[in-house]
Amino acid sequence: MNFGFGKDWQELGKFEKLTDEARSIVFYAENKASINHFRLLISELTEEKNLQICYVTSVKNDPMLSSKNKNIFTFYIGDGTARTKFFLTLKAKILIMDMPDLETFHIKRSKVFPVHYVYIFHSMFSIHSYLRKGAIDNYDTIFCVGEHHKKEIRETEKVYGLKPKKLITYGFGRLDTLLHEKQKFHQTNPDNDKLIIIAPSYGKYNLLEVCGLE
Structure with a gap:
């Protein structure tokens, strides 16, 4: 499945050639604001714990693409068919992102590997006040801003008979x-x-x- 030879496809090819270990922890940035919610976690993982991560972005001028951090591998995949393939064929232990609606539209869970999906909120607001119904239902772990998010998620799981997610009180990075x-x-x-x-x-x-x- 390859529909072109642009930079996005070239970068996807480089990502897919990494070893399984190098692809263990992956961050996906949908837009320019994403890094604001990832920055502290990325810093803790790469600088304090000395872990390697992959940072995959749809932002052409994402400042992380020029990062000098030796523990960060960066890739630009655009927002077209290369991105669609990235999600469908992803092989990673963990994918962390702040983009809701996984499985709702064209962005799907991996069809080839049991990836663990982590969602980080980009707002402190009540979930139902700004996200679509089911927007975070298909994630495995949710990094909650506080107890109000935990209560909402647990109540939603109860009402709709959803599989319980792992909820972590994380705070709000920004x-x-x-x-x-x-x-x-x-x-x-x-x-x-x-x-x-x-x-x-x-x-x-x-x-x-x-x-x-x-």
Whole structure:
């Protein structure tokens, strides 16, 4: 199954030639925001525990593609047929991603290997308030932000007779990063107790679109 010879297919070929051990832990980034939710976990695995991981992305200019970390193998597979094949024929122990709706549309679980699928939330909100029905039903492990996610998932499993998932209280990576940066700021600027945080919202008229970085 090969429909072209572009960079995405070449990168997929390189990924598939890795040893089983090198492909043990795989992260998949759907968009530019994904790395914000993966960063702390990737750092812990590759720097603190000295484990090798694969980082597979659909983002052409993903900053992780130029990472100097010797424990990170990076691959760009685009968002076309190469990505579809990646998911269908994946051979890995663990696949970690923040993309919901696994098995709902064209992104499927591997048909050739018993991959363990891990979902990381990209929001602290209540699950049913922003995700589709069944959006995380086909994952094996869920990294929950807090007890509110655990309760929702367990209740959903009970109502629909779903197989219980492994639930881990993980927190929210982006918030943890902000807290760490705040702590680092106070350590390097002990006499400055003022910190200005700009949160530019979304849409055509958000602050960054109107004013840029000036």
